[in-house]
Amino acid sequence: MSAYSLWVMEFAAVPNYPLSGLVYGAHNQGTRKLPYCYIVIKGQGRVAMVDVGYNHKAYGEVLANTYGVKGWHPPKTVLGEIGIAPEDVSSIFITHSHFDHMGNIEDFPKATFYIQERELSKWVWTMSLERRFRWLMLGIDPADIMRVVDLARQHRLVCVDGDRANVLPGVDLHAAFDTHTWGCMYVRVRNDLAANSQDSFIFCGDLAYTQENLRGFDPNDPEYIPVGLATGSQFNLVMTTEKMVNLVGGDIQRVIPPHEERLKDLYPSRITKNGLRISELALANGEKSQVR
Amino acid sequence: MPTAEALSHLVDDATVVYILENRRYFEDLRQIASQLAGLLVLAAAGSKESTSDHPMLTAAFQLHRDATDGLRRARPTLRARRHHEHVLEAASHLADALAAAERRLADVDPILIPLRAGYAALRQAANALPGFEIISFERACCGIHLPNEVKPA
Numbered sequence: 001m002s003a004y005s006l007w008v009m010e011f012a013a014v015p016n017y018p019l020s021g022l023v024y025g026a027h028n029q030g031t032r033k034l035p036y037c038y039i040v041i042k043g044q045g046r047v048a049m050v051d052v053g054y055n056h057k058a059y060g061e062v063l064a065n066t067y068g069v070k071g072w073h074p075p076k077t078v079l080g081e082i083g084i085a086p087e088d089v090s091s092i093f094i095t096h097s098h099f100d101h102m103g104n105i106e107d108f109p110k111a112t113f114y115i116q117e118r119e120l121s122k123w124v125w126t127m128s129l130e131r132r133f134r135w136l137m138l139g140i141d142p143a144d145i146m147r148v149v150d151l152a153r154q155h156r157l158v159c160v161d162g163d164r165a166n167v168l169p170g171v172d173l174h175a176a177f178d179t180h181t182w183g184c185m186y187v188r189v190r191n192d193l194a195a196n197s198q199d200s201f202i203f204c205g206d207l208a209y210t211q212e213n214l215r216g217f218d219p220n221d222p223e224y225i226p227v228g229l230a231t232g233s234q235f236n237l238v239m240t241t242e243k244m245v246n247l248v249g250g251d252i253q254r255v256i257p258p259h260e261e262r263l264k265d266l267y268p269s270r271i272t273k274n275g276l277r278i279s280e281l282a283l284a285n286g287e288k289s290q291v292r
Numbered sequence: 293m294p295t296a297e298a299l300s301h302l303v304d305d306a307t308v309v310y311i312l313e314n315r316r317y318f319e320d321l322r323q324i325a326s327q328l329a330g331l332l333v334l335a336a337a338g339s340k341e342s343t344s345d346h347p348m349l350t351a352a353f354q355l356h357r358d359a360t361d362g363l364r365r366a367r368p369t370l371r372a373r374r375h376h377e378h379v380l381e382a383a384s385h386l387a388d389a390l391a392a393a394e395r396r397l398a399d400v401d402p403i404l405i406p407l408r409a410g411y412a413a414l415r416q417a418a419n420a421l422p423g424f425e426i427i428s429f430e431r432a433c434c435g436i437h438l439p440n441e442v443k444p445a
Contacts, residue, residue, distance in 0.1 A: 058415065059427060099427055124330035127323070128348040134319070141427045142322060143411055145329035149404060152336035 002191045003170050004043035006201060006281035007082060007290065008256060008263055011053055012036040012072035022209040022259070024226045024234065032210075035277065036069070036100060037258040038078060039203050041189060043284040044169050047084055048091040049111075050187050050203040051258065055103035058143060073274050075107045081272050082290040091168060095205025096181040097123060098139040105147045113151055114167060116175055117159035119183030120148065136231060160185070169193060174247075176240040178232030180206045186240075188247055191282055201281060202244045202255045207237065209259045214241060214252040256281065268292065294423055302422050303371055310372045311423040314379070317366075318417065318424050320359035321382050325411045327352045328389055332404060335397050349393055356390060359383060375424070378417035385410030 017034035019026045039050035054063065056072050063069040075086045086108050094102045094115040105113065123145065126136045151157035164173045170193040176184040186204045190197035208214050209227050216223035226237035241255075248254035253266050261277075263269070269279040270291040280291045299308045327348050334346075360383045368376035388406035392399070418424045 062418075062425075120333055124333060124348075127326045127330040128351065131319070131323070134323075137326070139427070140326075142326040142329050143426075145326065145333055146404065146408060146411070149329065149332045149336045149400065152333070153400065 002282045002284050003193050004041050004189055004191055005284040005287045007040045008279040009038045009078050010035045010276040011078045012069050014068050015070055021228055023212045024228050033261045034259050035261050046090050047088045049089050050093050051095055051101040052092055052104040052108055054100040071275055093187045096184045099141040102144055103141055112156045114158045114160055116183035116185050117161045122182035176207055179236045179240050181231045200248050202248055204244055204255055204257055207240055208257040210257055214255055299423055307369045307371045310369055314366050317359040317362040318379055320355050321414055324352045324356050324386050328407050332400055353390055375417050375420040378413050378420055382410045382413035
């Protein structure tokens with residue numbers, strides 16, 4: 001019996017994304033579809049999400065015209081496919097501060113946002129550095145920082161310092177410092193609500209983009225291969241992957257990278273009338289399937 | 293960022309020169325906006341570090357002086373004129389935000405309002421000419437790769 005329904009909901013995609021951008025060292029190995037997805041956690045009388053996507057109003061056209069992002073649809077349309085409105089979302093866990101994960105704060109007006117304190121403080125520190133360090137700011141939209149100011153003033157910002165268990169019943173936040181970014185975190189849903197859960201899912205943000213990050217290219221001889229971008233270190237990414245895999249009992253199919261198109265091969269899914277995929281990882285007691 | 297050669301397919305040579313000469317000042321203004329926003333985060337979070345003599349504020353003032361001087365020296369082509377107007381407007385709003393921050397960092401609105409206006413002007417500037425990006429998408433993890441393809445603004 002599941003405590004939460006869990007969906008991965010596509011809201012845009014890059015149809016042809018180089019694999020080398022997803023898996024460290026995978027040069028000249030072609031492209032694959034890179035979906036941008038919301039993670040929806042519904043149950044126990046609430047709706048939560050992991051990350052909020054990018055700000056289409058601000059730079060959607062640039063992403064579409066220059067960087068090949070296609071098919072964007074607003075949260076109202078995407079979440080509407082499962083009968084949820086953005087205003088229904090009460091908790092949002094920001095895995096890290098890149099534009100495509102926290103750019104769309106303003107579309108979720110009633111949510112409280114959780115982010116690692118280190119992610120914010122290291123941002124601010126980075127901004128104090130001289131121009132030659134600007135690589136450290138890539139993927140950061142200064143406008144997002146202004147939105148965080150508003151969240152703090154509205155008492156809708158919770159700065160988390162390290163791991164935090166049961167931020168919602170059965171939902172834990174785990175810090176992954178100095179990995180993809182300074183203050184990354186991942187979200188574990190213990191869907192049986194048990195302390196020693198046998199039914200967990202991990203939502204890993206960009207700590208893994210694809211299954212190859214979790215198992216390598218040879219299923220008979222698995223290995224961890226980190227994502228390409230680490231503001232922290234590849235070592236920390238690999239060791240974090242080990243922790244995440246252990247938390248789901250070694251079943252890597254339960255570590256969910258939001259940019260992985262092939263979730264459709266692992267879980268029931270459907271394509272909406274707008275051409276966006278919904279994958280259904282679990283259904284809470286009494287919840288109707290949204291993909292069948 | 294697109295190279296001079298890539299830009300030359302989109303705008304005339306004199307405008308390419310304008311872009312190359314002024315890109316740095318645009319990035320400086322973006323950096324100032326980021327620094328101010330960062331200080332506001334510290335203030336909003338009640339950090340002890342959020343004081344008006346924070347070294348980042350001093351650095352932002354210096355950067356603003358340099359950028360404004362450079363932009364005033366710029367000679368925009370007809371094609372670049374709108375961009376130039378937007379960056380000067382951004383510089384003016386950011387000057388107001390900096391002055392407010394110097395007076396009292398804990399007073400958020402007098403800083404945040406011109407800061408937002410300055411950032412909006414920077415965004416308009418980025419939309420007015422190729423070669424100016426408000427976010428560094430190019431080497432970011434999930435926004436990369438239509439290489440060497442720059443659409444006319």
